[in-house]
Amino acid sequence: MTIFVKLDEVLHVRRMTLTELSGKVGITLANLSILKTGKARGIRFSTLQAICEALDCQPGDLLVNRPDPASDSEAS
């Protein structure tokens, strides 16, 4: 199981691009991409707070605990 950041889904609902979000929260596009693609090892509370304020959502709307795709394919 891995924690994923559902940035794409929430951005789609809010009709916002990743670039616009980057400008609003002051986090580089590269770092937001790392978050979006699940390559981040962790997220600071300050980052989570900034994204939640920009997207007008709760942390629970952004974070989900999903089965890891790699372990899932091994199991099958």
Next chain:
Amino acid sequence: MSQADSTALSASRILLKVLRVLNIGMAVGLVLAVPASFFFAPTLFEFFSKKPPRIDPSMLLPTLRVWLVMALLMVALIHVQLSRLLAVVATVPDDPFVPENAVRLKTIAWCMLGIELLRLVFGILAGTMNAAGSNIDWKFSASGWVAVVLLFVLAQVFEAGARMRADLDTLI
């Protein structure tokens, strides 16, 4: 970085560059001295024959040449040390905890070990010459060996620091 730290860093950089230039000068002197010891052998023979304590120049001159070659090796190791240290200092304003600095510190540590081993050989040569009647002052010093251990430990610390920095880079 505070102003004092920045000033200290700049001063360190300048000092290291000056030391490197002086070291290169020493190397040039040593490179010239080895062939000069052959070219001026008769003059040196006469000089050392008269100079007390009277040691046989036929033993002294070859020993001096070995000494010069070993000094050249030591100067080469010092040059590598100073160059690597300058490279480490260059990374401090940005981010010193990079894997390259761990490698550089390890290189500096190995060079320090080489220098201490050469010092030991110098000591053995000095002992040999003193047994033949010379009066060379050589004392064993543990501080260099402690520095070797310190540098290897520091290299490990930087390695761990670089790993932690890499980990931190993926914390958004």
